[in-house]
Amino acid sequence: NAGVTQTPKFRILKIGQSMTLQCTQDMNHNYMYWYRQDPGMGLKLIYYSVGAGITDKGEVPNGYNVSRSTTEDFPLRLELAAPSQTSVYFCASSDALGGGYTDTQYFGPGTRLTVL
Amino acid sequence: DQQVKQNSPSLSVQEGRISILNCDYTNSMFDYFLWYKKYPAEGPTFLISISSIKDKNEDGRFTVFLNKSAKHLSLHIVPSQPGDSAVYFCAASVAGANSKLTFGKGITLSVRP
Numbered sequence: 001n002a003g004v005t006q007t008p009k010f011r012i013l014k015i016g017q018s019m020t021l022q023c024t025q026d027m028n029h030n031y032m033y034w035y036r037q038d039p040g041m042g043l044k045l046i047y048y049s050v051g052a053g054i055t056d057k058g059e060v061p062n063g064y065n066v067s068r069s070t071t072e073d074f075p076l077r078l079e080l081a082a083p084s085q086t087s088v089y090f091c092a093s094s095d096a097l098g099g100g101y102t103d104t105q106y107f108g109p110g111t112r113l114t115v116l
Numbered sequence: 117d118q119q120v121k122q123n124s125p126s127l128s129v130q131e132g133r134i135s136i137l138n139c140d141y142t143n144s145m146f147d148y149f150l151w152y153k154k155y156p157a158e159g160p161t162f163l164i165s166i167s168s169i170k171d172k173n174e175d176g177r178f179t180v181f182l183n184k185s186a187k188h189l190s191l192h193i194v195p196s197q198p199g200d201s202a203v204y205f206c207a208a209s210v211a212g213a214n215s216k217l218t219f220g221k222g223i224t225l226s227v228r229p
Binding site: 109 | 216
């Protein structure tokens with residue numbers, strides 16, 4: 001049981017490049033989330049999904065896209081990388097047994113992205 | 117506008133003593149609160165939570181207190197151990213919000229041997 005895995009661990013992009021951050025969970029959780037953490041700041045929600053085929057915007061969605069074709073995978077796409085997207089990105093998942101809002105979120109180890 | 121505030125960026129305590137980490141919130145709709153712990157180069161891990169219908173929740177060395185009238189919660193760690201040295205995030209959510217969490221900036225706790 002690996003929990004939530006993220007790839008890559010580190011990446012350096014040039015301005016304007018695109019990339020996909022991968023996230024996979026093996027806990028059969030319905031809910032999945034993408035956060036970013038800037039230095040000295042808390043985690044901010046980018047996008048989330050309550051099940052396969054269903055996604056919605058979080059607090060800071062601009063410049064990102066997501067898809068959820070399976071329960072396990074929730075990739076995050078950056079289309080035109082900008083320096084403002086330099087951050088650490090965390091993927092998380094939770095089940096819905098508590099009705100949603102009381103469910104513990106399990107986080108992956110993060111992807112450190114630098115845009116130069 | 118920060119809805120969850122952790123105003124002290126760091127805290128240093130002696131091993132064996134009590135650590136008290138504070139968190140304030142502004143959104144009165146929040147009704148579930150969580151603390152997450154984060155070590156360097158790792159993702160946050162869940163530590164303890166409390167529902168707004170309670171004012172205290174205890175789990176081993178960790179106790180969370182909630183004061184709804186003051187919109188304030190605190191995490192007490194007794195006794196503190198060097199392995200507790202980490203960043204602690206306070207988070208809050210609203211019922212029916214699909215488990216979306218609002219995080220504070222975090223507090224770096226250092227426990228001195």
